[in-house]
Amino acid sequence: MLSYFLRRLILVLPVAFGVSVICFLLVQIAPGDPLTAIMPVDATAEEQAAMRAAYGLDKPLPVQYAIWIGNLAQGDMGRSIATGRPVAQEVFGAVQNSLLLAVSAAVIAFPLGIFLGFLAGYFRDTTLDKVVTALSITGVSVPNYWLGIVLVIIFSVNLGWLPSMGAGPGGSQDWAWDWLHMRHLVLPAVTLAVVPIGIVARTVRALAGDILTMDFVTALYAKGMSRADVLRHVARNAAATALSVMGLQLGYLLGGSILIETVFNWPGSGFLLSNAIFQRDLPLLQGTILVLALFFVAMNLIVDVAQAAIDPRIKRS
Amino acid sequence: MSVTESFAQTPDKGGPAQPLVIVRDLQKHFPIRGGILGRTTAHVQAVDGVSFSVRKGETLGIVGESGCGKSTTARLLIGLIEKDKGEIIFDGQALGESLSLRDLRRDVQMVFQDSYASLNPRLTILDSVAFGARVQGLDEPEDRARSLMARVGLDPDRFAHRYPHELSGGQRQRVNIARALAMSPRLVVLDEAVSALDKSVEAQVLNLLTDLRREYGLTYIFISHDLNVVRYISDRILVMYLGEVVEVAPVDSIWQQQAHPYTRSLFSAMPSMDPDNRTKVPPLAGDPPNPINPPSGCRFHTRCRYAEAVCKSAAPRLGALPGAPDHLTACHLHDAASGHSRAGMGIPA
Amino acid sequence: MALAESGPLAGAGAQKPQGYWAGVGARLLRDPVAMICAAVLLALILSAVFAPWLGLADPYKGSMIARLKPLGTDGYPLGTDEQGRDMLARLIYGGRLTLFIGLMPVVLAFFIGSALGIVAGYVGGMVNTVIMRVVDVFFAFPSVLLAIAISGALGAGIVNSLVSLTIVFIPPITRVAEAVTSGVRGLDYIDAARATGASAWTVIRVHVIGNVLSPIFVYATSLTSVCMILAAGLSFLGIGVRPPEPEWGLMLNTLRSAIYVNPWLAALPGVMIFLTSLCLNLLSDGLRSAMNVRD
Numbered sequence: 001m002l003s004y005f006l007r008r009l010i011l012v013l014p015v016a017f018g019v020s021v022i023c024f025l026l027v028q029i030a031p032g033d034p035l036t037a038i039m040p041v042d043a044t045a046e047e048q049a050a051m052r053a054a055y056g057l058d059k060p061l062p063v064q065y066a067i068w069i070g071n072l073a074q075g076d077m078g079r080s081i082a083t084g085r086p087v088a089q090e091v092f093g094a095v096q097n098s099l100l101l102a103v104s105a106a107v108i109a110f111p112l113g114i115f116l117g118f119l120a121g122y123f124r125d126t127t128l129d130k131v132v133t134a135l136s137i138t139g140v141s142v143p144n145y146w147l148g149i150v151l152v153i154i155f156s157v158n159l160g161w162l163p164s165m166g167a168g169p170g171g172s173q174d175w176a177w178d179w180l181h182m183r184h185l186v187l188p189a190v191t192l193a194v195v196p197i198g199i200v201a202r203t204v205r206a207l208a209g210d211i212l213t214m215d216f217v218t219a220l221y222a223k224g225m226s227r228a229d230v231l232r233h234v235a236r237n238a239a240a241t242a243l244s245v246m247g248l249q250l251g252y253l254l255g256g257s258i259l260i261e262t263v264f265n266w267p268g269s270g271f272l273l274s275n276a277i278f279q280r281d282l283p284l285l286q287g288t289i290l291v292l293a294l295f296f297v298a299m300n301l302i303v304d305v306a307q308a309a310i311d312p313r314i315k316r317s
Numbered sequence: 318m319s320v321t322e323s324f325a326q327t328p329d330k331g332g333p334a335q336p337l338v339i340v341r342d343l344q345k346h347f348p349i350r351g352g353i354l355g356r357t358t359a360h361v362q363a364v365d366g367v368s369f370s371v372r373k374g375e376t377l378g379i380v381g382e383s384g385c386g387k388s389t390t391a392r393l394l395i396g397l398i399e400k401d402k403g404e405i406i407f408d409g410q411a412l413g414e415s416l417s418l419r420d421l422r423r424d425v426q427m428v429f430q431d432s433y434a435s436l437n438p439r440l441t442i443l444d445s446v447a448f449g450a451r452v453q454g455l456d457e458p459e460d461r462a463r464s465l466m467a468r469v470g471l472d473p474d475r476f477a478h479r480y481p482h483e484l485s486g487g488q489r490q491r492v493n494i495a496r497a498l499a500m501s502p503r504l505v506v507l508d509e510a511v512s513a514l515d516k517s518v519e520a521q522v523l524n525l526l527t528d529l530r531r532e533y534g535l536t537y538i539f540i541s542h543d544l545n546v547v548r549y550i551s552d553r554i555l556v557m558y559l560g561e562v563v564e565v566a567p568v569d570s571i572w573q574q575q576a577h578p579y580t581r582s583l584f585s586a587m588p589s590m591d592p593d594n595r596t597k598v599p600p601l602a603g604d605p606p607n608p609i610n611p612p613s614g615c616r617f618h619t620r621c622r623y624a625e626a627v628c629k630s631a632a633p634r635l636g637a638l639p640g641a642p643d644h645l646t647a648c649h650l651h652d653a654a655s656g657h658s659r660a661g662m663g664i665p666a
Numbered sequence: 667m668a669l670a671e672s673g674p675l676a677g678a679g680a681q682k683p684q685g686y687w688a689g690v691g692a693r694l695l696r697d698p699v700a701m702i703c704a705a706v707l708l709a710l711i712l713s714a715v716f717a718p719w720l721g722l723a724d725p726y727k728g729s730m731i732a733r734l735k736p737l738g739t740d741g742y743p744l745g746t747d748e749q750g751r752d753m754l755a756r757l758i759y760g761g762r763l764t765l766f767i768g769l770m771p772v773v774l775a776f777f778i779g780s781a782l783g784i785v786a787g788y789v790g791g792m793v794n795t796v797i798m799r800v801v802d803v804f805f806a807f808p809s810v811l812l813a814i815a816i817s818g819a820l821g822a823g824i825v826n827s828l829v830s831l832t833i834v835f836i837p838p839i840t841r842v843a844e845a846v847t848s849g850v851r852g853l854d855y856i857d858a859a860r861a862t863g864a865s866a867w868t869v870i871r872v873h874v875i876g877n878v879l880s881p882i883f884v885y886a887t888s889l890t891s892v893c894m895i896l897a898a899g900l901s902f903l904g905i906g907v908r909p910p911e912p913e914w915g916l917m918l919n920t921l922r923s924a925i926y927v928n929p930w931l932a933a934l935p936g937v938m939i940f941l942t943s944l945c946l947n948l949l950s951d952g953l954r955s956a957m958n959v960r961d
Contacts, residue, residue: 018803026819137951141944143895145902146918146936153929255808259899263922277818277905289807289815297806395861422863435854439876445855448872449862493858500862 005305012301019297020072023290024065027282077290078283082275087287090272095254095291097167098261098268100175102253104185105192110246113197117204124209132201139198148191148263155187162186165265188264192257196249203245207238240310247303251296326501326534327424329373331409336370337504337536338394343367343403345389349609359609363389365560367403368635371504376530376537378551378568380544380583382605386560387540391508394538395425408503423453426497430509432489436481442466442492443477449500458499465495469525487518491525498529506538511546523550544587548572553643556580559608559616562635566644576638576646578664579617615649623664625649627656638663693956700952703945710942714761723752725759725912734928745931747917748924749910753931757938760912765942767824767906767913768894771831776886779836783843784878788851788870798844804837813896817905827906831897835889842885846878884957887950891943898939914938 043051052058056067071078077087113136120132156164163184167175175181220230258270265271269288276284344367346360364386371377379387392398394405396418407424410416426449429435436445443462450458463473469491481489490510497505507526511519527550530537541547547554554571556564556579564577575581582601601620606612612619618628627649635647653661694700713720723742729750737745744753786797804812816830850856851874859869898915900906907913909920917935925932 014799015802015806018800019806022803022807023815026815029816030819031821137947138944141891141895141940141947143898143936143939143943145899146933146939149918149922149925149936150933153925153933157925157929252808252810256810258810258814259903262903273814273818274903277814277903282819285815285818289811292811293807296808296811300806392857397857397860419863422861425861427858427861429854429858431854435858437855437859437873437877440872448859448864452862452864452868496858 004308008301008304012297016294016297019293020069020290021065023286023293024068026289027286028061030280030282032280072290077287080276080281080284082279082281082284087283090284091269091287091291094267094269094272094288095295097175097266098254098257098270101185101188101192101257101261101266101268102250104189105196105253105257106246106250108189109193109196109249110200112193113200114204114242116197117201118208120201120205121208121212124212129205132205136198136201136205139194140202142194144191144195145259145263147194148188148260151187151191152263167267184264188257188260188266191263192253192260196246196253199249200242200246204238204242207241211238240307243310244303244307247299247306251299254299255292255296326503327420329408333373335373335409337373337408338371338538339404339406340370340390340394341368341404341406343390343393343405344401345386345393345398346401361608362560362611363608364393365611367557367560367562369555369562369565371536371538372552374530374534374536375552376539376550378547378554379538379540379557380542380547380554381557382583383542384559384605384608385557386608387557388508389560390557391427391506391538391540394504394506395427396421397427423500424502425504425506426500426502427506427508428490428493428497428510430512432486432493432513433481435493436489438481441478441480442471442484443473445481446492446496446499449496453500455501461499462495465498466492468498468529469495471495485518487514487522490514490522494522494525494529498533501533502535504536504538506540508540509542510539512541512543519546526550544584556583559605559611561616562647563617564644564646564648565635566641566646570641570644574638574644576644576651576663577617577648578621578623578650580646581664582620615647623650623657623659625657631655690953690956694952697952697956700949700956703949703952706941706945707949710761710938711765713758714765717755717759717762720758722755722758725751725755726910727751734924734931736928737931744934745928747931748920753934756912756917757914757934760914760917760935760938763824763907763911763913764894764898764901764915764939767827767831767901768897768942769890770828771897772835772886772890772893774828774832775835775839775889776883778832779839779886780843780879780882782836783840783845783882784847784870784874786840787844787847787878788866788874790848790851794844797840801837801840801844804833805841809834809892810896810899813900814903814905817900822905822908824907827897827900830900831893834896835886835893838889839882839886843878843882846881847874850874850877880957884950884954887946887953890950891946894939894943894946 040047049058056064059067068078075088077091079085080087080090083090116132116135120129120136123129152164155162164187165184167181167184254269257266257268258273260266261268261270262274269292273285273288275281276288343364345364346362348357349359349361350357367386367390369377379390381387389398393400396412405412405421407416407421412418412421436442440448443459443466446466447458447462450461455461463477466473466476471488471491476484476488476492481492484492493510510526511522514522523546526537529535537550539547539550548568551568553565553567555562556571556577558579564571564575564580566576571580575584579601586601606616606619612629613632614630615621615624615628615633618624621628631649633647633649633652633655635645636652638644638646638651649655649657650659650663651661655661659665729746732742732746732750734748735742735746735750737743739745742752742754744757747753747756782797782801786794807815813830813834816833817826820826820830856869856873859873864872897906898913898918901913901915902919904916904919907916909916914935918932918939921932921935
């Protein structure tokens, strides 16, 4: 197990390196001078050159990358051009909020998706199966930013039950586990949960359906096992695959919440990213994407290892 | 114009005495990757120091258990995989020196075991047969393909525009033979080419192969695990074990006397129709050892009832039997100087 | 290898078993859901293409006095937007850019990803390692994040959206193409073709492409729905199509301010995105089962 973990860890390193290169290059592909935003309009050529040198922009790209990665290793992701505060500080505050949203959505989506998928797979080709299948295909087809708006129209505008904006009363930035704050979480979390419900339900349906038709299930019945016992066996066999799908979905929820955060003005990483884009705050853009991508990489690693722990066959392949 | 005239082979360069193929010390090891860094941790010694020659116009049968390196040898011969070491000399020209791989491929063709997997399911029979001729820029590839289809017993009007899944196994194998012949090769490597066929179809295809060889002056390397089939079609037989040659001899000679204990076990495992000719030697027990870490010395010593210390320490050389210069074997029992207690005396009767 | 590239070979790979595709077509025609979806998509595409000839109002011309008219208003069957522009015209004209940016990246990625994957799968070795490791790196980004990151860095614009979305969809298609090609590469008919002395390109063209393209194509169709949602999403965020162009995602964005005034009008562009994406998904599923490709 430890050797498998180490092997996976070593495989992750080049990927993490590649991710950092892409994040570094993001700033390079951006049109215009990254310093335009802070360069005084009347700066002379010498002043401009001095400023470029101060930011290390006069050096060749690989050197710039080395400097950037060196700073990164010390936790220094540069400063936000818009606010002047350290990028790391901005990002980690926002990622906490995003994580809160993503985990809440997962808490809604995974049990529901597993339940629905299992029902559909167990009662394959019945009306129930068709309803669940239709629901899950609707779930994966719906543009969730639009669904968010529809939910706001229903529950905020028409019914007035739930707030439509922010993460707390009066634009509060500090999260607390009370109803006043949690009300704000309901709509974005439900909206974000819809796609993974569809995907998890689809996956679990296919797994349960396939496994139930496999020979060994028949053998279990033949052995005189009860329905509940057979179900438990089926569940364990499907767990490894379902787990990997859900792990990836959690990663997608965190990295993909930007649209939902925009709809609900949720002060998370997506919201930060969208601000960074419009203020052309490239260091902030770069830092946010790097953190989210590395989180996704780490999530993949955890999923792989957990999967191998459940299903020893995976380790060998 | 007959088929034979229009399908000219490349001219003979070395004359009749020059063997068509000489293989010297051929070696192919496949790396096995593993460990934390995915380094090469071991090698499968698929083919290890194989030497033999094939005379012009003869059929050399190659036999051995699965995994002994028969198919790897075949693929090395037609350049589908690259050799690690050794020489392949075709009609006096060494591959990679005076002979390019592309030239070799004009002269050497192969028929594979799985008749279905060896035909592109999306091409018609005609396109499959004509492909090689088109690639080589031969004249009128479709006419060649049609007349060859007719020659192997497939009516071109009926079969030309069919797809492989519409044919039977025997018909597909005829297509594969026609495709190989479309290149006007001088050597055809038949890798278990009839093994997957029904017995009656197998006999038909074997007869066809025999006729074609005579008609086109072909040379065959015929790989099979079926000794009866090999005996029927071959002039000489080569026995491989774990990537090495253990015995080479003319069919009659090896049928009379199997010099190597492995060959003897292989032959004794063959079911006999003759009640007087019952199995006397116990057949081989167990699977062949792992070719990743083959046994030291003689690779067969772990399964050989005559094995002694010398068999474990020293690898026997391929040498002629006394009084039979074309019957070669690699066994300490036949080498008077080997130090084996029965050195030079052969297998006890 | 000049010989191999010459005329007579040209048609060899193009001939496919007619029976197979006829069967797929027949099965698809018998699938009512797939057929309805195909009809809806066809209607959307045709109305978008022929929008100028449908006698619609000018989608760019606003009116200060006719802003946010509700659905069913005289002269404005689907109401008007926040600048008083006719919603029906804008929704139909909006299909042009939305469908183009929503589908084109998958088409481009299909060609580029298939080429990369086939080369990686056929050639193997170092070429495979280099291509597939780069693909792995792109897989480390959730697709939404990658699209937003590239579009965000490049800035708004139609071309930038196409570029970023194409980059997002190349890696998954490459992965599938590589896997399928590696499988085909190991079959004897490839070895038989190589043994004729054909160049790698000829073998790929005649023997590989015809056998790998359909599974890659089916996989690519399953990506179109996600691509539609993402493309409109970029415009929704303001980093896709620029105003005043009609585009469903952008319209959804600009109408957000109207949800307290005329909420259902504000939701209309999203209905179009949803409808398209749902039909794309169902049609892809139908195609998949018609071709008997397992999940």
